[in-house]
Amino acid sequence: MGWAARLLPVLVLFAVWELAARLIGSRLFPPASTVIAALGQEAASGHLLHNLGVTLARVAAAFAVAMVLGTGLGVAMGRWRRVDRALDSLVTGLLNLPALVGIVLIYVWFGLSEATAIAAVALNKLPSTAVTVREGARALDQGLIDMAHSFRMGRGAILRHVVLPQLYPYLFGAARSGLALIWKIVLVAELLGRSDGVGFQIQVYFQLFDVTGILAYTLAFIVVVQVIEWLALQPLERRANLWR
Amino acid sequence: MLDVEIARKAVPARGGPRTVIEGLRLTLAREEIVALVGPSGCGKTTLLRIIGGLDTRYEGAITWAEGVRPRIGTVFQEPRLLPWRTVRQNIALVRPPNPAEAESLLALLGLAPYADLHPPALSLGMARRAAIARAFAVEPTLLLLDEPFVSLDPAMAEQGRAVLATAWRTRRCAALLVTHDLAEAASLADRILLLSEGPARVVRELVVPEGSRRRGIAEGARVAAALT
Numbered sequence: 257m258g259w260a261a262r263l264l265p266v267l268v269l270f271a272v273w274e275l276a277a278r279l280i281g282s283r284l285f286p287p288a289s290t291v292i293a294a295l296g297q298e299a300a301s302g303h304l305l306h307n308l309g310v311t312l313a314r315v316a317a318a319f320a321v322a323m324v325l326g327t328g329l330g331v332a333m334g335r336w337r338r339v340d341r342a343l344d345s346l347v348t349g350l351l352n353l354p355a356l357v358g359i360v361l362i363y364v365w366f367g368l369s370e371a372t373a374i375a376a377v378a379l380n381k382l383p384s385t386a387v388t389v390r391e392g393a394r395a396l397d398q399g400l401i402d403m404a405h406s407f408r409m410g411r412g413a414i415l416r417h418v419v420l421p422q423l424y425p426y427l428f429g430a431a432r433s434g435l436a437l438i439w440k441i442v443l444v445a446e447l448l449g450r451s452d453g454v455g456f457q458i459q460v461y462f463q464l465f466d467v468t469g470i471l472a473y474t475l476a477f478i479v480v481v482q483v484i485e486w487l488a489l490q491p492l493e494r495r496a497n498l499w500r
Numbered sequence: 501m502l503d504v505e506i507a508r509k510a511v512p513a514r515g516g517p518r519t520v521i522e523g524l525r526l527t528l529a530r531e532e533i534v535a536l537v538g539p540s541g542c543g544k545t546t547l548l549r550i551i552g553g554l555d556t557r558y559e560g561a562i563t564w565a566e567g568v569r570p571r572i573g574t575v576f577q578e579p580r581l582l583p584w585r586t587v588r589q590n591i592a593l594v595r596p597p598n599p600a601e602a603e604s605l606l607a608l609l610g611l612a613p614y615a616d617l618h619p620p621a622l623s624l625g626m627a628r629r630a631a632i633a634r635a636f637a638v639e640p641t642l643l644l645l646d647e648p649f650v651s652l653d654p655a656m657a658e659q660g661r662a663v664l665a666t667a668w669r670t671r672r673c674a675a676l677l678v679t680h681d682l683a684e685a686a687s688l689a690d691r692i693l694l695l696s697e698g699p700a701r702v703v704r705e706l707v708v709p710e711g712s713r714r715r716g717i718a719e720g721a722r723v724a725a726a727l728t
Contacts, residue, residue: 403580406552406572407594407638417593421584 286468295472311453318377326385334393350383355441368449377441385430392426424496502528506560522699535677535685538695544678573635575645579627581619587630588615595637605633625656643675665714687720
């Protein structure tokens with residue numbers, strides 16, 4: 257029932273797309289069936305898997321870097337006023353830096369490489385993770401931390417059993433919005449400075465005015481993101497919130 | 501087992517530091533239960549935090565009999581249970597796993613049917629009991645209790661006191677009990693120290709007659725009236 261209800265709007269969308277494209281009959285707006293067929297061809301040739309794979313690897317790396325550094329920064333800013341005061345305007349500045357500017361500058365200054373691409377993407381996500389986690393760190397229940405100290409719990413145990421569970425909702429918020437942001441920015445970074453990946457491929461198709469190719473890759477990408485959301489993020493979040 | 505001497509304890513406040521404890525002395529013998537009674541805001545909670553090692557910024561000295569801090573179990577005013585862990589897991593967290601002792605405490609404190617619930621599903625009275633069970637779970641030689649039955653209705657509070665007295669009978673330890681209720685103090689403690697309005701200091705000491713100790717709140721009220 258749940259799956260059917262989720263699938264129905266998608267099927268309707270595909271039907272409307274197919275119908276409209278056939279009515280319009282333009283090369284610039286191919287019907288869904290043509291796009292799916294192109295997707296099949298790309299998959300069969302092995303290109304799709306390769307490009308999706310490298311893009312996913314970049315997403316994973318940038319996501320991990322941004323989450324780990326952003327969480328550390330956010331906790332430090334939330335717990336120590338001095339750190340917060342020192343870094344607040346810097347973080348706010350980074351938060352408002354257009355993604356494109358960050359990517360271009362990092363490429364120019366540090367060269368076109370896998371590492372700079374990942375760093376450029378991570379830099380775009382890091383400040384928003386820090387700001388979200390800072391809220392969580394500010395909202396930590398000092399009473400529970402005092403309780404843990406009074407029972408002589410070690411630092412590691414306090415972090416694991418007392419602090420992290422309180423931060424989970426914020427971490428999930430940051431992860432969810434972070435993934436959505438990073439997907440988009442990785443494509444820009446690939447388009448500007450990489451020779452493979454979904455972003456690069458879309459640029460190639462753009463130069464050929466091949467809308468079918470663009471839509472095929474977009475479709476594949478959306479499916480992958482959705483599968484990760486269903487299979488990883490949502491179950492994790494449910495588990496962390498079970499006690500509520 | 502414990503000798504407390506606090507020359508001065510100040511807390512930051514608007515318009516300069518405010519002294520909350522001044523010239524306070526108290527001693528506690530092994531397995532002795534002492535109640536600290538005073539008006540709210542007189543520094544009782546601060547005193548417990550100092551003794552429990554949560555607050556180290558004061559002038560004075562806390563001296564333990566054997567020179568080492570004993571095992572302390574603390575019951576805070578709010579139960580302070582981790583809401584994402586069940587009652588049983590909350591208890592297991594503070595002590596190395598000794599399932600038998602944890603189970604026996606759960607049974608003793610009437611918590612067995614609630615052991616697998618998460619704290620948000622408990623009434624305040626039950627959550628307080630769980631906090632008491634957790635404090636006993638560390639096999640304390642000293643128990644610090646900060647208003648453990650405040651804001652419970654009289655029947656629930658009396659049940660809680662009865663359960664505490666039962667736990668005491670089987671697991672003897674010294675205790676410092678902070679309360680603002682003299683009858684409660686007389687119904688649980690061996691000795692009562694009356695504290696002054698802030699800054700806190702001991703103004704009077706009352707000894708509860710041995711035959712009247714832990715006989716319920718009615719007897720406590722009678723003793724309190726007779727002593728003051």
